[in-house]
Amino acid sequence: AQKITQTQPGMFVQEKEAVTLDCTYDTSDPSYGLFWYKQPSSGEMIFLIYQGSYDQQNATEGRYSLNFQKARKSANLVISASQLGDSAMYFCAMREGVKGSTLGRLYFGRGTQLTVWP
Amino acid sequence: DTAVSQTPKYLVTQMGNDKSIKCEQNLGHDTMYWYKQDSKKFLKIMFSYNNKELIINETVPNRFSPKSPDKAHLNLHINSLELGDSAVYFCASRQTGTGGSGANVLTFGAGSRLTVL
Numbered sequence: 001a002q003k004i005t006q007t008q009p010g011m012f013v014q015e016k017e018a019v020t021l022d023c024t025y026d027t028s029d030p031s032y033g034l035f036w037y038k039q040p041s042s043g044e045m046i047f048l049i050y051q052g053s054y055d056q057q058n059a060t061e062g063r064y065s066l067n068f069q070k071a072r073k074s075a076n077l078v079i080s081a082s083q084l085g086d087s088a089m090y091f092c093a094m095r096e097g098v099k100g101s102t103l104g105r106l107y108f109g110r111g112t113q114l115t116v117w118p
Numbered sequence: 119d120t121a122v123s124q125t126p127k128y129l130v131t132q133m134g135n136d137k138s139i140k141c142e143q144n145l146g147h148d149t150m151y152w153y154k155q156d157s158k159k160f161l162k163i164m165f166s167y168n169n170k171e172l173i174i175n176e177t178v179p180n181r182f183s184p185k186s187p188d189k190a191h192l193n194l195h196i197n198s199l200e201l202g203d204s205a206v207y208f209c210a211s212r213q214t215g216t217g218g219s220g221a222n223v224l225t226f227g228a229g230s231r232l233t234v235l
Contacts, residue, residue, distance in 0.1 A: 047225070068164065
């Protein structure tokens with residue numbers, strides 16, 4: 001079974017609008033972390049936001065927020081006020097186990113290609 | 119200063135050759151990784167080292183051999199290159215440990231694009 005599922009291969013949004021990128025995860029471990037990374041066309045992987053499984057509040061970082069619904073095992077990324085520079089591939093990822101675990105490998109989804117148009 | 123640096127950024131070579139990709143991090147992290155991103159952008163872990171000790175070794179052909187001379191460096195050597203090895207290889211690092219509220223975020227290098235002809 002896939003650990004991380006991103007069902008939207010591509011999304012389009014107009015500049016200044018908000019967009020939600022979907023992510024669902026699968027784990028039986030009560031302790032895990034969820035991450036979103038951005039990969040622009042230049043290729044680098046840029047960390048955006050993190051949500052811990054025990055965090056009570058949804059994570060926010062500037063225009064990024066994570067809509068964490070634990071019971072549904074979803075961790076959707078919301079980008080508010082989209083900008084042209086937000087056009088990129090977005091990856092959801094999960095790490096199982098306690099935060100400090102050396103064996104905490106990151107499982108990635110297949111990504112969502114976001115295109116922001118003027 | 120680049121946090122995680124990989125060299126070379128681009129590598130074009132013939133089938134059957136041997137090549138290496140080097141990685142260095144100046145973040146003081148204790149764990150380093152190699153990830154492979156295929157042509158469909160799927161990222162998969164290959165190896166992980168913690169303080170020079172191999173701790174993750176996924177199902178990777180033994181033509182791939184990582185080497186960590188110290189905790190700031192993790193190199194990847196590939197023998198007898200095949201067409202299917204063409205991909206982008208990412209080095210990454212993070213700090214383990216439970217102290218603080220940090221997410222132990224994985225910091226990636228810029229990637230090394232390997233093309234096997």
